[in-house]
Structures are given as C-alpha cells and as structure tokens.
Amino acid sequence: MQIVRSLAELNSFPSPSVVSIGNFDGVHCGHRMVVASVIARAREIGARAAVVTFDPHPAHILHNTSRLPLITPLAEKLELLDQTGVDLALVLPFTEELRLWTARQFAERVLRDGLQAVEVHEGETFRFGHRAEAGIDSLSQIGRELGFLVRAYEPYILRGAAVSSSRIRTLVSTGELPQARALLGRSFSIHSTPASGRGYGTRYTVPTVNLAPYGDLLPAHGVYITTLRVGTGDQARVFRGVTNAGNRPTFGADSFAVETHLLDFEPIDLDETSPLEMTFLYRLRGEQRFPNPEALRAQIGLDVRRAQRYFTLCDALHVSLH
Numbered sequence: 001m002q003i004v005r006s007l008a009e010l011n012s013f014p015s016p017s018v019v020s021i022g023n024f025d026g027v028h029c030g031h032r033m034v035v036a037s038v039i040a041r042a043r044e045i046g047a048r049a050a051v052v053t054f055d056p057h058p059a060h061i062l063h064n065t066s067r068l069p070l071i072t073p074l075a076e077k078l079e080l081l082d083q084t085g086v087d088l089a090l091v092l093p094f095t096e097e098l099r100l101w102t103a104r105q106f107a108e109r110v111l112r113d114g115l116q117a118v119e120v121h122e123g124e125t126f127r128f129g130h131r132a133e134a135g136i137d138s139l140s141q142i143g144r145e146l147g148f149l150v151r152a153y154e155p156y157i158l159r160g161a162a163v164s165s166s167r168i169r170t171l172v173s174t175g176e177l178p179q180a181r182a183l184l185g186r187s188f189s190i191h192s193t194p195a196s197g198r199g200y201g202t203r204y205t206v207p208t209v210n211l212a213p214y215g216d217l218l219p220a221h222g223v224y225i226t227t228l229r230v231g232t233g234d235q236a237r238v239f240r241g242v243t244n245a246g247n248r249p250t251f252g253a254d255s256f257a258v259e260t261h262l263l264d265f266e267p268i269d270l271d272e273t274s275p276l277e278m279t280f281l282y283r284l285r286g287e288q289r290f291p292n293p294e295a296l297r298a299q300i301g302l303d304v305r306r307a308q309r310y311f312t313l314c315d316a317l318h319v320s321l322h
C-alpha cells in the first residue's frame with residue numbers, strides 16, 4: 001500500500017480511483033466491508049483502490065475536550081488498512097484550513113483533482129465538509145457534477161446495533177473485550193515498549209514487564225487475561241499473561257501502569273526500544289486495595305489460575321487468541 005501524506009504529493013501519481021473517506025479508527029468490520037467493496041470494484045474497472053483518512057483524528061481539532069483515545073493510533077491503522085489489500089492511503093493533515101473547506105471544495109480538491117475519483121463508497125450515515133454540512137445525498141449530487149458515482153452502504157449490524165468506532169471505544173473502556181472483539185474482527189491490542197518498574201513486584205508480589213506510558217485507548221482499570229508479543233516478524237515471541245492496568249493502590253499513592261506477569265516466562269532480551277504488542281482477552285476483576293502485599297500476592301495466584309484455565313480451554317477448543 002502506498003501512503004501519501006499530502007495532495008501535492010498525490011499529483012505525482014495520477015490514476016483514476018475508487019475511494020472511501022473516513023476516520024477508520026479501529027479498522028472494524030464495518031470499515032472492512034466498505035473497503036473490500038472499494039477494492040473489488042477497483043479491480044473490476046482497472047482503477048486504483050484508495051482510502052482517505054485524517055491525522056490527527058478530526059475530533060482532536062473539532063472538540064476542545066480531552067483528547068479522543070484512539071482504538072488504533074495512525075501507525076496501527078495504516079498497518080491494518082495495508083492488510084485489507086487497498087492500494088493507496090491518503091493521510092490528510094486535519095488542519096484548521098482543511099476544517100473550513102466546504103463539502104464542494106473537499107470533493108473538488110481531494111476527490112476530483114487529487115484522486116480522480118470515479119466512484120466513492122461510504123456508509124449511509126457518512127457526513128463531511130465544514131460543520132459536517134453534507135451527507136450521502138449531497139455527495140451524490142456533487143458527484144454527478146464532478147463525474148463520480150456514489151455507492152452508499154446500509155450499516156453493518158452486529159449484536160443488534162451498527163458497528164462503529166464509538167461503540168467499540170465504549171466496549172473497550174468498560175472492559176467488555178469479547179464484545180469489542182466481535183465488532184473489531186480481532187482482539188483489542190495496543191503497541192508499546194517496555195519501561196522500568198519500581199522493583200516492588202519482584203520483591204513483594206510477582207515479577208512483571210511494565211509498559212511505557214500509553215496515551216490512547218485502554219480497557220477500564222482492572223486485571224485482564226492477556227498475551228504479550230515481543231519483537232516483530234519471524235523473531236516475535238508470544239507470551240501468555242495476567243495484566244494489571246491501574247493505579248496499584250496497595251503500594252501507596254496512585255501511580256498508573258500497565259504491567260504484565262508472564263505465565264510461560266523465559267528469559268528474553270528487552271530494552272526500552274523492544275516492540276511489544278499487548279492483546280487484552282478477558283477482564284478478570286477490578287483493581288483492589290489489599291491490606292498487605294501478601295494478600296495481593298495470594299489474589300494474583302488466583303488470577304493466574306483462572307488465566308491458566310482460560311488458556312487451556314482456548315487450546316482445547318482451538319480458539320484463536322488474536
């Protein structure tokens with residue numbers, strides 16, 4: 001997949017395109033359905049299959065509230081889009097200037113002049129242009145004038161409601177990981193690197209690998225069954241574990257960390273640059289303040305046993321952990 005980060009850069013690769021525009025946060029089942037149709041149609045008519053997305057996420061510019069925690073930060077989103085087989089991702093910097101473009105200006109500059117769009121595929125609820133002024137009907141009208149066809153999709157429904165990034169964010173942030181997995185089409189995971197801990201784990205409870213501070217979406221504070229992939233490609237190792245994401249109240253003042261105790265630990269070389277992917281599979285319990293480290297250690301022993309039973313069952317039933 002070719003990644004292009006400006007309209008100017010795009011002009012060096014002119015080619016008619018079938019396009020879908022969106023935030024694509026999470027690259028969930030609904031997104032993948034639309035992108036698959038874009039690709040199928042592009043192959044049919046000998047055009048390029050393209051997605052247009054934005055960085056930062058428009059919500060970071062439009063709402064002056066706290067930063068929207070992303071299901072997939074840009075690098076992971078592009079990796080997942082690449083896996084769909086799409087030919088081109090145009091990542092437009094969502095600037096104050098772009099925010100002010102009308103729907104018509106956006107269509108002229110991005111779809112007609114930039115991508116030479118012949119077809120644009122979107123979900124029925126798609127909106128774009130300054131203050132989200134235009135929907136599918138306006139896009140179809142503009143398309144008739146500018147020379148592209150619009151194909152609208154009914155929402156992809158799962159478990160009684162449309163699949164959407166916002167719904168997945170809510171499920172993850174309340175710890176409902178099996179439900180989030182159904183909508184994502186894969187388990188929720190985060191990419192990070194190791195960080196050093198305070199040394200309490202090895203001394204008082206269990207040894208853990210701590211993750212570097214993470215600014216995007218995480219499950220609700222609590223204890224989870226997880227896997228940890230260390231490294232990339234053929235060199236990667238996947239460990240099973242129990243993970244605490246929380247403030248660790250047993251050890252004094254709140255100090256947030258994501259830390260995992262590996263069940264099948266073997267010595268591995270880790271430094272602060274080692275790529276880690278933590279996959280959250282199942283929420284075991286909320287975080288608790290224990291009267292002493294021994295009580296916490298006993299509880300972690302129970303957490304470990306529940307996780308071992310979970311993994312044994314997954315192995316027996318050949319359930320994928322990803």
Ligand SMILES: Cc1cc2nc3c(=O)[nH]c(=O)nc-3n(C[C@H](O)[C@H](O)[C@H](O)COP(=O)(O)O)c2cc1C
Pocket residue numbers: 197198199200201202205206208210223242243244247248249250251259260261286287288289290296300303
């Ligand atoms: C599976 C697991 C469950 C945990 N549960 C709790 C908990 O309920 N309450 C708590 O205060 N800390 C909990 N912790 C965090 C420990 O307090 C933590 O491992 C310890 O603070 C070590 O910190 P360090 O890595 O900075 O040395 C848990 C850790 C793990 C690995």
Ligand SMILES: Nc1ncnc2c1ncn2[C@@H]1O[C@H](COP(=O)(O)OP(=O)(O)OP(=O)(O)O)[C@@H](O)[C@H]1O
Pocket residue numbers: 020021022023024025030031034121122123124125126153154155156157162163164165166167
């Ligand atoms: N469940 C779905 N069914 C069909 N199309 C969808 C679905 N979800 C998103 N789309 C379409 O995919 C494209 C990209 O979607 P986008 O990421 O902007 O929206 P979204 O997933 O609904 O996110 P949010 O919940 O943040 O609104 C748009 O055309 C959108 O309408």
